[in-house]
Amino acid sequence: AQTVTQSQPEMSVQEAETVTLSCTYDTSESDYYLFWYKQPPSRQMILVIRQEAYKQQNATENRFSVNFQKAAKSFSLKISDSQLGDAAMYFCAYRSPPGANSKLTFGKGITLSVRP
Template sequence: AQTVTQSQPEMSVQEAETVTLSCTYDTSESDYYLFWYKQPPSRQMILVIRQEAYKQQNATENRFSVNFQKAAKSFSLKISDSQLGDAAMYFCAYRRARGGAQKLVFGQGTRLTINP
């Protein structure tokens, strides 16, 4: 079974600084997708960024980018120019590319605090 591990329960960063959230995963498959979801205090789960494992290029979405290291099974999220609205729980998630009904496997989450 696939597992996703986020080893940082909490992180904090000064506003406008850069922060990196870590995620590792375990799978025997070669084709899969990885996601970062944001959960603000409102509880709504919001997709931040996604990465297809067959793509070598790291995904970017505005201030959010990932460092995808397939051999190391590592998928970190970098947030640049942190803003107060970035404060939230961040979840890393894994999904098989074939079959599996698009079920996501989530990590335990990292709570990100932004200090003004």
């Protein structure tokens, strides 16, 4: 079974600075998807970014980018120019290969606070 580990329960960043959130996972599959979801205080789950395992290029979405290290099974999220609205819980998630109607496996999440 796949597992997702987020070992840092909390992190803090100064507004306008850069922060990196860590995530590791364990799988025997070679093709899969990885995601970062954001959960603000409203508790809605919002997709931040996704990465296909077969792609070597790291995904980017505006201020958000990932560092995907497939051999190390590591998938960290970098937030540049942090804003107050970035404060939220962030979950790393894994999904099995395309074509399978399979679930997301989430990590425990990390609480990010942004200092003004």
